[in-house]
Amino acid sequence: SQQRTTIHALHTALKNTSKPSIAMSSHNALSAKLASQAGFNAIWASGFELSASHALPDASILPWTAHLDVVRSISSTVSIPVIADIDTGFGNAVNVAYTIPQFEQAGAAAVVIEDKTFPKDSSLRSQGRQKLVSIEEFQGKIAAAKASSEMVIIARTEALIADLGEEEAMKRGEAYVEAGADAVLIHSKKKTPDEILSFCRKWKGAVPLVIVPTAYPSISFKEVGELGKVGLIICGNHAVRAAVSGMRGAFKSILEDGGIAGVEGSIASVEETFELQGDEEMREIERKFLR
Ligand code: SPV
Ligand code: MG
Numbered sequence: 001s002q003q004r005t006t007i008h009a010l011h012t013a014l015k016n017t018s019k020p021s022i023a024m025s026s027h028n029a030l031s032a033k034l035a036s037q038a039g040f041n042a043i044w045a046s047g048f049e050l051s052a053s054h055a056l057p058d059a060s061i062l063p064w065t066a067h068l069d070v071v072r073s074i075s076s077t078v079s080i081p082v083i084a085d086i087d088t089g090f091g092n093a094v095n096v097a098y099t100i101p102q103f104e105q106a107g108a109a110a111v112v113i114e115d116k117t118f119p120k121d122s123s124l125r126s127q128g129r130q131k132l133v134s135i136e137e138f139q140g141k142i143a144a145a146k147a148s149s150e151m152v153i154i155a156r157t158e159a160l161i162a163d164l165g166e167e168e169a170m171k172r173g174e175a176y177v178e179a180g181a182d183a184v185l186i187h188s189k190k191k192t193p194d195e196i197l198s199f200c201r202k203w204k205g206a207v208p209l210v211i212v213p214t215a216y217p218s219i220s221f222k223e224v225g226e227l228g229k230v231g232l233i234i235c236g237n238h239a240v241r242a243a244v245s246g247m248r249g250a251f252k253s254i255l256e257d258g259g260i261a262g263v264e265g266s267i268a269s270v271e272e273t274f275e276l277q278g279d280e281e282m283r284e285i286e287r288k289f290l291r
Pocket of ligand 2: 046
């Protein structure tokens with residue numbers, strides 16, 4: 001199946017730490033299709049983006065089925081691997097055991113599960129509520145995920161986000177590998193890459209790392225590749241932020257201009273939008289079947 005192929009492709013790509021794969025965030029099938037057309041290697045079905053697209057905080061406000069629905073919609077639209085952000089797994093290890101197969105069925109190639117307590121809060125929020133579950137409990141959640149799915153299971157530690165220090169982050173990362181994680185996402189909200197660079201250099205784990213450099217954007221993909229430890233770089237929220245800027249600009253111009261003519265040259269054409277909607281495929285169906 002196509003899903004088996006994307007799972008396998010992602011497994012292989014993660015190991016190529018001298019040239020990390022680049023995932024772009026998406027909050028719906030349209031943004032995922034644009035990211036795929038642009039040439040990104042994978043889609044990050046971001047909880048932050050999904051929440052933002054509902055004008056809600058990224059704090060376990062949306063039901064888990066909202067994550068599932070967007071993953072299904074994205075997976076049925078693009079053929080590159082889709083990495084589902086399942087936050088904390090929406091509960092304990094039992095919840096993980098029941099929800100994980102649903103994400104696999106929805107077409108995800110991978111899930112990222114984080115070691116925060118449910119309900120989670122955004123990692124990027126200053127003074128956010130960053131309480132972690134115990135290492136043992138999270139190992140159970142990873143094991144539950146591995147036991148119930150063929151997908152790539154990426155364990156994410158929020159130890160640095162919670163200000164618990166590098167040693168705790170390292171201990172957690174290694175413990176998660178022991179529990180069966182295929183990769184470890186090490187997250188940081190420091191404004192410079194120093195914290196992440198130090199962690200990556202010290203990492204001796206048997207699996208590749210994953211990073212989300214939103215807070216420390218100065219780091220280049222090339223620089224990350226030179227570390228030889230990171231298999232995947234996730235652009236965490238750039239689709240929804242680009243959408244916000246694009247819409248704000250166009251909306252402002254239209255009201256200022258007192259008409260829609262001024263934005264014609266700077267927004268996507270209707271024809272371009274038809275293409276993204278798969279209009280060609282529908283025409284084919286019309287030709288074949290519509291009598
Ligand atoms: C997301 O994009 O939902 C993430 C990355 O989990 S972050 O927002 O940095 O926590
Ligand atoms: Mg998230």
